[in-house]
Amino acid sequence: MSRTHRHARWLRALGLSVSLLLPLTGSWAQSAYPNKPVRIVVQFAAGGGSDTLARAIADGLSRRLGQPVIVENKAGAGGIIGADHVAKAAPDGYTVLLTIPGAVTSFKAIYKKLPYDPETDLRLISDIALPRTVLAVNPSVPAQTYKELLDLVKKAPGKYTMGSWGPGVQPHQLQVFMDKTYGTQTALAAYKGEAPMAMDLISGVIPMAVGSTAALKPHITAGKLRPLAVFGSTRTKALPDVPTFAEQGYKDDVYMTTAPYYLMAPAKTPDAIVERLGKEVALVVRQPEVQERMEGLGLEPMGDTPAEATALYKDALPKLLKLARDTGVTVD
Numbered sequence: 001m002s003r004t005h006r007h008a009r010w011l012r013a014l015g016l017s018v019s020l021l022l023p024l025t026g027s028w029a030q031s032a033y034p035n036k037p038v039r040i041v042v043q044f045a046a047g048g049g050s051d052t053l054a055r056a057i058a059d060g061l062s063r064r065l066g067q068p069v070i071v072e073n074k075a076g077a078g079g080i081i082g083a084d085h086v087a088k089a090a091p092d093g094y095t096v097l098l099t100i101p102g103a104v105t106s107f108k109a110i111y112k113k114l115p116y117d118p119e120t121d122l123r124l125i126s127d128i129a130l131p132r133t134v135l136a137v138n139p140s141v142p143a144q145t146y147k148e149l150l151d152l153v154k155k156a157p158g159k160y161t162m163g164s165w166g167p168g169v170q171p172h173q174l175q176v177f178m179d180k181t182y183g184t185q186t187a188l189a190a191y192k193g194e195a196p197m198a199m200d201l202i203s204g205v206i207p208m209a210v211g212s213t214a215a216l217k218p219h220i221t222a223g224k225l226r227p228l229a230v231f232g233s234t235r236t237k238a239l240p241d242v243p244t245f246a247e248q249g250y251k252d253d254v255y256m257t258t259a260p261y262y263l264m265a266p267a268k269t270p271d272a273i274v275e276r277l278g279k280e281v282a283l284v285v286r287q288p289e290v291q292e293r294m295e296g297l298g299l300e301p302m303g304d305t306p307a308e309a310t311a312l313y314k315d316a317l318p319k320l321l322k323l324a325r326d327t328g329v330t331v332d
Helices: 003-031 049-065 077-087 146-155 170-182 194-203 213-221 271-286 288-296 306-327
Strands: 038-042 069-073 095-099 122-130 133-137 161-164 187-190 208-212 226-230 261-266
Touching: 038 049, 038 077, 049 069, 049 095, 049 122, 049 208, 049 213, 049 261, 049 271, 049 288, 077 095, 077 122, 077 261, 095 122, 122 271, 122 306, 133 146, 133 213, 146 170, 146 226, 161 170, 161 194, 170 187, 170 208, 170 306, 194 208, 194 213, 208 213, 213 226, 261 271, 271 288, 271 306
Parallel strands: 038 069, 038 095, 161 187, 161 208
Antiparallel strands: 095 261, 122 261, 133 208, 133 226
């Protein structure tokens, strides 16, 4: 055999070896996941409900993955900045989003244009927990019930401002609904997170606000805030003495609808990585100490699989979009 023929056979053999190895490269890379820190992006400033939840998940997830899991706060625009950052991140499982419902559901109806499409640019990893929210007032406000608050607001057009952790989110929807339904005249104070909103509510800069039980419960317990009503169909374990809106006779969808905190990844993140994260997160959520911590914050632990989370999301999305449109909130 000539030297030329031997060289040609060697090249063909090399090419075959490389072609056999190539299909293994992607799966090997995924099986090695993670080999560096994972970031959980939170859309609000530190100290709020989603931030507190993310840090509880990060601690357990870090131990299970064997890598640091870092919480990164990217606040602004009611959650849009953080969601957009993750939607455009590398789809490699190292940047994920712990998001409030609105940023990936009702914002599609509220905003004329979003920089991302939650249905096509992001994918579900797990439903982490179902948050509970509460309407609270500064103690200087004499109202003891929601009806008493409405009566006060009606008598003082333009005096009352609703605190919100951003534009377009639940407290904004309630503020618009109140004006539209009961003839009140209120304003909105939109913050970059629950923590700064709570501080202004405590100091009396704003008289009323809607916030998560995770963020507001410590101030309620300390007597710095007065809770009037919780959203949802049942009371929350975190504030068992606070009645629901429904118990007070207010049963419109705006008072009853709840949706979970979602853990999401860029849409093109490989299935194997999403499944791994979903499995590990579910195991973290099931840990007794994590469940106890969540329930203490007024959260209902979930921790389902990517498939289950996706199915629930697809079922809830049209209902949440309808609620947003019916409420009448719009943001340019």
